[in-house]
Every structure is written in C-alpha cells, then in structure tokens.
Amino acid sequence: MKKVWPIVFLNIIIVSFLSAGLQDIYKKGTIKLEPSPGFGGGTDWEALFYDGAKQVIVTGEGSIFVSNSAQHTIYRFTPSGQFLTKFGQKGLGPNDLYFPGQLTILDGKYLVIGEYASTRRINLFDFSGKCFKVLRTDYNAFGAIALRNNKVAYIASQNISLKVGKRTVFIKGADSGKESPAFTGEVLGKNTIIIDGLFLGFDNQTGVLIIAQTGDGNLLVGLSSTPTIRIYSPEGKLIRTFELNMKPLPASDRYIEAFRDFTISEMKNGNDQTPPETIKKIEKIAFKEMFNANLPYYRDIYVDSEGNILVFKWTECISDCKKNFQVYAPDGKYICETTIDEGNFKFNVDNRSKKLAFWGKSLIGLFELRNSDDISLRLVKVDLK
Secondary structure, three states: OOOOHHHHHHHHHHHHOOOOOOHHHHHOEEEOOOOOOOOOOOOOHHHHHHHHHHHHHEOOOOOEEEHHHHHHHEEEEEEOOOOOEEEOOOOOOOOOOOOOOOEEEEOOEEEEEEHHHHEEEEEEOOOOOOOEEEEOOOOOEEEEEEEOOOOEEEEEEEEEEOOEEEEEEEEEEOOOOEEEEEEEEEOOOOOOOEOOOOOOHHHHOOOOOOEEOOOOOEEEEEEOOOEEEEEOOOHHHOEEEEEOOOEEEEEEEOHHHHHHHHHHHHHHHHOOOHHHHHHHHHHHOOOOHOOOOEEEOOEEEEEEEOOOEEEOOOOOOOOOOOOEEEEOOOOOOOOEEEEEEEOEEEOOOOEEEOOEEEOOOEEEEEEEEOOOOOEEEEEEEEOOO
C-alpha cells in the first residue's frame, strides 16, 4: 500500500491539473498572449486582412470564421489556423452579404451573420458557406446574435432627441419569423452637435446597449451606463439579474481633454476625409457638453466556452489601453479580476467589433503586431494555462 499511494497521489494531481477550469486560470490574475506554435503558419495575413477584419467565431469542432466587413466576405480557417475558403459578395440577394459584422452560431449548425443595420435582414449560412435563410426584421437590426431554440436577437435603435436614444432588444424566431420585444432601455447622452451635416456625439462614451449569447443559449442584456446585467430566455422571459462589482469613473476634465485631442487627431490623420473647415469648427466645441457626469461601467462583454461572463472594465485610458476584465460565473457570482498581457500584440475592446473567441481552453484572437509597420490583423491562438 505504501508504494501505491504516491502513484495515486500523482494521478490525482494530474487529473486535477487537466480538469482545472477557466475560472482557475483567470484567478491567476494575468493572461499572457503567447501564440500557440505552428498555428496559422505560412499564412499571408497582410494579403487576407489588409483592410481589417470585424469579428471571429469558432464552431464546436474548431473551424474558425472571420467576417471582413470592408470586403463583404466571410473567411473560413481550419482549427490549426490554415485558410480554407471565403464566401460572400457585396449585395442584398441570397448568398450576398452587405458589410457583415457580427458572427454567432445557431444551435451548432448555422452562422448567424449580422449586416449593415438598415438592410433589415439577418443571414443564416451553413458552415460550407451556403445561405440557408434570410430573416427580414421589422426594424434596423444592430448587433444580431443567435440564441438557442432556433431564435435570434437584435437591437433596434430609435433616437428620441439629440440627447436621448431608445434601444429595444427583439427576439425573432428563425422558423416562424415572428419577433417580440424583450427589453427596452434609454441611452442618455448629454448632447449631440450637428456640424456641416456631421452628427457629432459619442454614444460609446455615455453608454451603449450590449447583447450576447450566454453559455446555455440565453440572452444577456447589458446597458453599459448601469451595473445591472439581465438574462432572458429565448422566449423573452426574464430569468435573473445581477449587479456588477464595479463603480463608474467620473468623466474628468483631464479625460475629456485627452479624448478631444485624440478624436481630432484621428480626424486629421484618418481615412474618414473630414473636411479641414469642419475640423476647425469641431476644435472650438466644448467637448464636455457631450459627456455625462460618469463614464460607462464597461466597454464590452464576452462569454467564454464555459459560460463565464467577462466584463471588460472602462478605464481612463484613451488609446492602446490595458485590458482588465471582471469574471462572473454563469449564475452571476463575481469570481475575480484579470489582466491581459498583450505582449507583442495589441487589439481593441469595442462592442462593435469582437476580436476574441473562445474554444475549449484556447483563445482565438484577431491581433495586430505591436511596433510594426504591418498593421494588418492576424489570427493568433493562445492556449490558456
């Protein structure tokens, strides 16, 4: 018996290590973006994503899909990161795509593809790249996502005034086509200013509505100006709510001034071609008029492969910011706070563009190389440990 115990004890240690969940990994405090060797080797990322990419999603068996809004295309990769094929072309017919963005998976069988909101449609494609169905929506469809039980959800936006916007989450049956509201909330901005026909307002700085698919296929709804998270069934019934373990940061004069300088610099150096005379008028604006007293609680929400809810906190940083997220169990219990050490990579946390996806205990990300002239994105696999 004395000789057996060390072996049994060793086996227990090995099994415990192998069975360690993502929560245990998060509790270590830091996730370092160390690329998995060989993943995506030999791929010419600059040729594929020279104009950026919008979102990444991974199927149950590990196939990777990436939406490229600028090219109206979806790319498919093998689990080892090798490019397989692409599908889609600009248009509004079957098998066409129009500025595709959001990607989620419906009941393990179909890609749910959100498009430019005013098309009022949500595409369902099979994994081979063939259009299965086009769902027509009653309103402009923002942030379309899949739920279980053959349901999808999207956000409808209505501007009540230049200061108040109403956001409603609708749930739609993929078979029946029927849709009904699940949640309605107000997004409050202090002001929006119109200059030379340009609407200048920063809703992401005052609060946005975010929806996500929970690990069990329910609907998660968060309004970033409040600490309350709501979970609904695919039928629209409120299951539970929980409060985030965080407080909002004040919109300080220092932050607003830094944001102003960064915004104007982006306008001058970016590709949006804002006329110089318009920029001069913008430089004279009191940006403080467009901010609420507090900044939002968080920038975005992800759900990992074990159903944990990851809430990326808002910080006073403006650009290339440190990524801190709080971890909540599927039932809403607060677990810990974790930092992402980006190392040689960088990415943005923005609810309009999901750059991370989870597959088992791996993280698949769309990252940019740090300190490089090559600004194209690339797929990177990180084995979480």
